Each structure stands twice: as C-alpha cells, then as structure tokens.
Amino acid sequence: MTGAHRRLAPGRLVIASHNEGKVREIRALLAPFGIEPVSAASLDLPEPEETGTTFAANAELKARASADLSGLPALADDSGLCVEALGGDPGIFSARWAGESKDFGVAMQLVEDALGKAGPETGRDAHFVCALSLCWPDGHIETFEGRSDGTLVWPPRGQQGFGYDPMFLPNGHKQTFGEMDPDAKHAMSHRAKAFAKLVAAVF
Structure with a gap:
C-alpha cells in the first residue's frame, strides 16, 4: 500500500474470518482501541474462495469481500x-492441509510425514507468516505483514493456540506456541508483529 495511511475510527469492525482461534486472537489485540469486533461468521458472510498466490493477496481478497457485503471496515x-x-x-x-474437517492434528502429521520422506538429515527450520489487510467500504485497503522464525518439534506439544502452534518452537524460546500462555504468544507472534505495524499506521 502506498500513499498516506488512513486512520480507523472507533466502532464496529468485521473480522473477516470463520476461524474462531484467529477471531479470538485478533479480538484480544484490538481490545485497547475502542473497536467493536464482529466476526464474519456472526454476520453470516460467506467465505470467499482464496484464489491469491500470496498471503497478502488472500488477505486483501477476504477483507474486500467482507467490507463490500457488510458496509463496514x-x-x-x-x-x-x-x-x-x-x-x-x-x-x-x-x-x-487440515482438510474439510479443519483437523490440524492431521495437518501436523502430514508435515511430519513429508519431512520424514525428505530424509533424516532434513532441516526443520520453519516460519509463520501473517498478512493483515484492512479494507474500508469505499475500497481503500492497507496491508501489513509479520513473520516468526523457529523450528518444528515432534511430537506436538501443548493445548494452547490453534493450527500448527503445538509443533512450532519459536527461535530463542523453550516452549512451543502451543505451550505458551496466550499473552506470551501475543507479545511476539507473526500476527502480533503484523498487528503492531497496523496499529502504528491506522490507530
């Protein structure tokens, strides 16, 4: 996004996700800013097909769809x-990779199996990427990206977080995202880094 940033006024904001774990994390991050988050699921907004080839493209596609249909940012x-x-x-x-049932136990096993097929010398370096896109009903859009680097552990550890969190050990830490207290994860995750850029730009 080029040009001047646009300030986001307090009020209702659609979280364009049907993933309860993501909605919960984003709601917690938004709490200090006078924003009233409403999930796309609670407004019965459909999930658009993710046809983008990058995280940013897919985030923008989802943000535009929800802003168009709801008339809200x-x-x-x-x-x-x-x-x-x-x-x-x-x-x-x-x-x-988690399939129709959104079973990330299956997805984590697929990742581990793929690494196993690659051979015992295969490195386990990995990173999470998060792209956050904020779209207004008039089509103005701003996108911010964050990244967390780490390694993969097996078996998965911890019941916190969601998705691949239990197998991801962030660099410099002894706990996986699945073992961390949510506040500790919020302080340093890929989503938190993207969110910090968004906050600096629009709040």
Missing part, C-alpha cells in the same frame, strides 16, 4: 506455516 488475516525443507509448503495452503 473489515480486517482479514491470511497466515500459514512455511517449512524451508518443503519448499515453503504448506504456505498459503496451510488451512487446506
């Missing part, structure tokens, strides 16, 4: 796990 997140030894997979397809 909308914030969308597209995020995923990128594993270096797998050529960046699952990447933008991170949710799809």
Whole structure:
C-alpha cells in the first residue's frame, strides 16, 4: 500500500474470518482501541474462495469481500506455516492441509510425514507468516505483514493456540506456541508483529 495511511475510527469492525482461534486472537489485540469486533461468521458472510498466490493477496481478497457485503471496515488475516525443507509448503495452503474437517492434528502429521520422506538429515527450520489487510467500504485497503522464525518439534506439544502452534518452537524460546500462555504468544507472534505495524499506521 502506498500513499498516506488512513486512520480507523472507533466502532464496529468485521473480522473477516470463520476461524474462531484467529477471531479470538485478533479480538484480544484490538481490545485497547475502542473497536467493536464482529466476526464474519456472526454476520453470516460467506467465505470467499482464496484464489491469491500470496498471503497478502488472500488477505486483501477476504477483507474486500467482507467490507463490500457488510458496509463496514473489515480486517482479514491470511497466515500459514512455511517449512524451508518443503519448499515453503504448506504456505498459503496451510488451512487446506487440515482438510474439510479443519483437523490440524492431521495437518501436523502430514508435515511430519513429508519431512520424514525428505530424509533424516532434513532441516526443520520453519516460519509463520501473517498478512493483515484492512479494507474500508469505499475500497481503500492497507496491508501489513509479520513473520516468526523457529523450528518444528515432534511430537506436538501443548493445548494452547490453534493450527500448527503445538509443533512450532519459536527461535530463542523453550516452549512451543502451543505451550505458551496466550499473552506470551501475543507479545511476539507473526500476527502480533503484523498487528503492531497496523496499529502504528491506522490507530
């Protein structure tokens, strides 16, 4: 996004996600700013098909769809796990690896199996990426990205967080995102880093 940033006024903001874990994290991040978050699911907004080839493109597509349909500003997140030894997979397809049932136990096993096939010497470096797009009903859009680097552990550890969190050990830490207290994760996650850029620009 080029040009001047636009300030976001207090009031209702659609969280353009049907993923309760993401909605919960974003709601917690928004709490200090006088914003009243409403989820796309609670407004019965459909989930658009994610046809973008990057996290940013998919976040923008989801934000535009929710802003158009609701007439409210909308914030969308597209995020995923990128594993270096797998050529960046699952990447933008991170949710799809969990299948129709959104079972991330299955998705984590698929990642582990793919690493196993790559051989015992395969590195386990990985990173999470988060793109946050904020779109106004008039079509103005701003996008911010954050990244967290770490390594993958097996078996998965912890019941906190969601998605691939239990197998992701952020660099410099002894707990996986799945073991961390939510406040500790919020302080340093890829989503928190993207959110900090958004806050600096629009609040």
